[in-house]
Amino acid sequence: MSIDEGTAAKVAHLARIKVEPEELPALASEFNTILGFIEQLNEVDVEGIEPMTSVTPQRLKRREDTVTAGGHPDKVLSNAPDAREGFFAVPKVVE
Amino acid sequence: MTDLNTLTLAEARDRLRTGDVTSVELTEACLKAADGAQALNAFVHPTPDLAIEQAKAADARIKAGDAPDMCGLPIGIKDLFCTKGVASQAASRILEGFLPEYESTVSRQLLESGAVMLGKLNMDEFAMGSSNETSCYGNAVNPWRRGNDDTALTPGGSSGGSASAVSADLCLAATGTDTGGSIRQPAAFTGIVGIKPTYGRCSRWGIVAFASSLDQAGPMTKTVRDAAIMLRTMAGHDPMDSTSADLPVPDFEAMLTGDIKGKVIGIPKEYRMDGMPDEIEKLWADGTAMLRDAGAEIRDISLPHTKYALPTYYVIAPAEASSNLARYDGVRYGHRAKLSQGDGIVEMYEKTRAEGFGHEVKRRVMVGTYVLSAGFYDAYYNRARKVRALIKRDFDKVFAAGVDAILTPATPSAAFGLGEMQDADPVQMYLNDVFTVTVNLAGLPGIAVPTGLDAQGLPLGLQLIGRPWAEGDLLNSAYALEQAAGFVAKPAKWW
Numbered sequence: 277m278s279i280d281e282g283t284a285a286k287v288a289h290l291a292r293i294k295v296e297p298e299e300l301p302a303l304a305s306e307f308n309t310i311l312g313f314i315e316q317l318n319e320v321d322v323e324g325i326e327p328m329t330s331v332t333p334q335r336l337k338r339r340e341d342t343v344t345a346g347g348h349p350d351k352v353l354s355n356a357p358d359a360r361e362g363f364f365a366v367p368k369v370v371e
Numbered sequence: 372m373t374d375l376n377t378l379t380l381a382e383a384r385d386r387l388r389t390g391d392v393t394s395v396e397l398t399e400a401c402l403k404a405a406d407g408a409q410a411l412n413a414f415v416h417p418t419p420d421l422a423i424e425q426a427k428a429a430d431a432r433i434k435a436g437d438a439p440d441m442c443g444l445p446i447g448i449k450d451l452f453c454t455k456g457v458a459s460q461a462a463s464r465i466l467e468g469f470l471p472e473y474e475s476t477v478s479r480q481l482l483e484s485g486a487v488m489l490g491k492l493n494m495d496e497f498a499m500g501s502s503n504e505t506s507c508y509g510n511a512v513n514p515w516r517r518g519n520d521d522t523a524l525t526p527g528g529s530s531g532g533s534a535s536a537v538s539a540d541l542c543l544a545a546t547g548t549d550t551g552g553s554i555r556q557p558a559a560f561t562g563i564v565g566i567k568p569t570y571g572r573c574s575r576w577g578i579v580a581f582a583s584s585l586d587q588a589g590p591m592t593k594t595v596r597d598a599a600i601m602l603r604t605m606a607g608h609d610p611m612d613s614t615s616a617d618l619p620v621p622d623f624e625a626m627l628t629g630d631i632k633g634k635v636i637g638i639p640k641e642y643r644m645d646g647m648p649d650e651i652e653k654l655w656a657d658g659t660a661m662l663r664d665a666g667a668e669i670r671d672i673s674l675p676h677t678k679y680a681l682p683t684y685y686v687i688a689p690a691e692a693s694s695n696l697a698r699y700d701g702v703r704y705g706h707r708a709k710l711s712q713g714d715g716i717v718e719m720y721e722k723t724r725a726e727g728f729g730h731e732v733k734r735r736v737m738v739g740t741y742v743l744s745a746g747f748y749d750a751y752y753n754r755a756r757k758v759r760a761l762i763k764r765d766f767d768k769v770f771a772a773g774v775d776a777i778l779t780p781a782t783p784s785a786a787f788g789l790g791e792m793q794d795a796d797p798v799q800m801y802l803n804d805v806f807t808v809t810v811n812l813a814g815l816p817g818i819a820v821p822t823g824l825d826a827q828g829l830p831l832g833l834q835l836i837g838r839p840w841a842e843g844d845l846l847n848s849a850y851a852l853e854q855a856a857g858f859v860a861k862p863a864k865w866w
Contacts, residue, residue, distance in 0.1 A: 279741075291693060291740040292700075293733050294721035303737070306797065310738055313798045314682045314751065320758050327756030331570050331584060331763065331814030332839065336613050351472040355704035364702050369716050 279307040375400035377540045380444050380597040381624075387433055387443045394433070394443030397543070398426040398487050401445040405489060405541040410866040413526075413536040415450060415508045416458040417490035429485040440624075441604045442485030447536045447545040450491045451498055452478045452588075453577040457488075461579040462496045462506040465727025466705040475577025476609045477546060477588045484604045489542050493532025496729045497696065498553055498581045501803040502792065503531025505731040510789050513561055514539040514862040517827040521865070524786040524829070527557030527803075533591045534561040538862060544592040544601055548578060550585045551684055552807030555819035558591055559781035559832030562821040562860060564853070565591045566598045566846070567807075569839045570814035571616035573602075574609030582691035583614075585684075585811040595820065595850045599623035602842065618840060626843035631851045632666030634844075637774040641677035642806060644783065650825045651780045658778055658822050658833045661855035662848070672774060674765040679758050680809040681801055686742050686755035687812075692732075693739025699727060734797065763813040770838050776848045777836040779806050781819040785829035806834060816842045818849045822856035830860065 279287075284304040288295040295303060353359040358366070375397050378386070386392045402419050422445065429443035453459045453471035460466040474482070482488065493511040495503055502525040503511040511531040513524040515538070526535040530547035534557035537545050547554040549567035558565030566589045573588040580586065590601035603624070608617040638659060643652075663669050701707035701723030708722035728736065742751035769777070783805055792800050810817035816839070819832040833852065837845030 284737075287737050287741045287744070289721075290744060291733075291737045292697075292717070292720040292724055293728065293737065294718075294725035303734075306734060307738065307741065309796050309798060310685060310734075311741075313801075314686055314742075314755075316682045317679060317686070317751075317754050317758055320676070320679055320754075320761065322754060322757035322761070325757040325760050327753050328760040328763065329756075330614075331812075332614075332616065334571070334614075334616065337610070337617065339610065348472075354472060355469050357701060357705070357707035366702055367710060367714060367716050367719050 279304050279311065374540070376404040378543060379593045380543050380600050381594070383444055383543055384440055384600070388438060394426040394429040394487060395423065397443065398422050398445045398489070401489055401542050405536070408539055408541050408866050411512045411514060411535045411539055412509055413493055413511050413532040413539070413541055414447065414490045415493045415532065418457055418488055421457070422487050422489050425482070425487045429487060432485055439484040439604070440600050441481060443487065444543050445487040445489050446481065447489050447492045447533060447542040448478055449530055449533050449546050449548060450494050451548050451579045452546060453579065454478055454488065454491065458491060459579070460507070461498070462494045462508055463727065463729065463732065464507045464706060465699045465724070469704050473577060476574035476611060477578065477605045480604055480607065486604070492536055492545055495529035495531065496732050497579065497692070498529040498548055498550055499692070499731050499735055500528040501552070501556060501800055502789070503528040504789060505729050507729065511535045512789070513786050514866065515561060515786060515829055516862070516865065517829060522788045525560065525789050527560035527786065529553040530557050530591060534558055534563060537561070537563050537591050537593060539866070544590055544597055546588060546605070547591045548586060548588045549811065550581050550688060551811055552804040554589050554591060555807045555817055555834055556782050556803055558819040559821070559830070560786040562830030562858065563591060563593055564595050564598050564818065564820055565589065566602060566818040566842070567810065567816060568602060568606060568842055569816045571614050572606045572842065574612040574615045576609055576611035580695040582688040583695060584691060585688060595846055595853045596624060596627060598818070599627055599846045621843050623843045623846050626847050627850045628847060629851050629854055631662065631848050634667045634775045634848060635670055635773050636662050636667045636848070637670050637672035637769055637777040639672050639674045639677065639777060639779060641674050642779045644805065648784060650831065651783065654823050654831050654833060655778070655780050658852060658856070661852060662778065665851045665855055670774060672769045672777070674769065674809070676758065676762045676765050677809060680762055680812055681805055683755045683758045683762065683812060684804070684808045685801060686751050687759060689735040689739030690743050690752050691739070693736045693743060696732070696736050699724060759812050762809055766813045766815060775838070776845055779834045779836065781806060781832035781834040785825045785827070785831055810836055815839060816845050818845055820849050820852050820856070821858040822852065823858065824860055
């Protein structure tokens, strides 16, 4: 599997990272190096093996369905680059 | 009289209790040492005023007879831990200016026990790196040098600042985190001890997430005893982390008898890599002999899927990172890019992330995005999770056959020069974690112990891997190894 510049551009967009067109060839080549390394996994016989979901065999604990935190809009917003009137502010999302 | 900053946690604790020293004196000695060590670039957000305040409170507690083990001991905290009101940036530009409103569980437990925080420590950006060269603060520097050669060496990564600070006696100990070797590799490169506990032993809550199924916090210390002391305070069940284990935390220090008679130590043949330097080979053989002489039974074992651990890791870790790092969107915290006329929210995301993330982080996020994307999920991500299950099964089998711990080298080489790997492809850098990454994939505890010097005078370490939840037993084996190796070398001060 070889990654071309078009695929690299698509992946960058999916990851929401702006990549300049002149950077794409180098990026595609790095992807190919890393994916080439990963391709080794195709040698392994994984027939009948379940993909690991949890490294320690434990059931997730349950808790009471009650509110345990909240009521601190000021703390939630304190690190926002732009917060107005108790909300996060972002550029226009819909036309 | 010994400089107070050179004490171990155990020595300082005992002297605090006898009233021989105060926490303020210990803290001032460390602050002075850190202040004089700018060349190491280990502390990136020093908190001297806070430290003195905490030290005074600790002294009052000790006087009142309420002194848990860590009370009054000055330590450094890796920048990956969120610390309330103190910059916590994960060494990334994208978290510039971020001041957490909360305290991570691990640092909270340390502070509540009376530990003194000297400041935040340098690291690779988002813990992605093996040399501390991806940090937005610049490189942390290893206090060790090759003889009289003044080439600046890496302290390893990602917990490079922690390793450098402990090794240079800028603090008595430090926290680290380990996703693929980030505690054990830097510990080995700087001649200190570092343990990654069993996955779930320490809460991940409030630690900036890299790869959630692999990340674990652990102590980086001058001795095995110190690791036992500090781990006990860091560990324990936390309802805020659903993967944290609800198991009692034993008194690890009380388990350090040094008696390993009859213990079975496995030597995995797959860790004997092609082209492994003779010095590493000899270090490993010497360590094996030390454990045998201490009464352990040495057994050759096989972990057949070892060679697939790194490629597995480089699917799973980037996949989880791409998901975890999606939260850095310029909305809730940290950096937001300046926008041009007409830019919408997608441009805001793309520009913010392009400006905020460094090269290695972008690369891993994009690789992760690719392996999770439609059409490739099964071929890469699911396959890697299956191989991960096989890697864990290898360990399960040897433990079921009676092996108590496994001895391996910690790293394939001694510390290398900063910049020396610049022209290598990313895979070359990833090979640093070849001996450590299996342990994260299998969720096991692993500890690096310094046991020798190479021909250039640089420290080398061995790794012991233990059964799940058997950190006490593992620390005891490490203690026996430490006693036998008698590693006492310190870097000559040049900074």
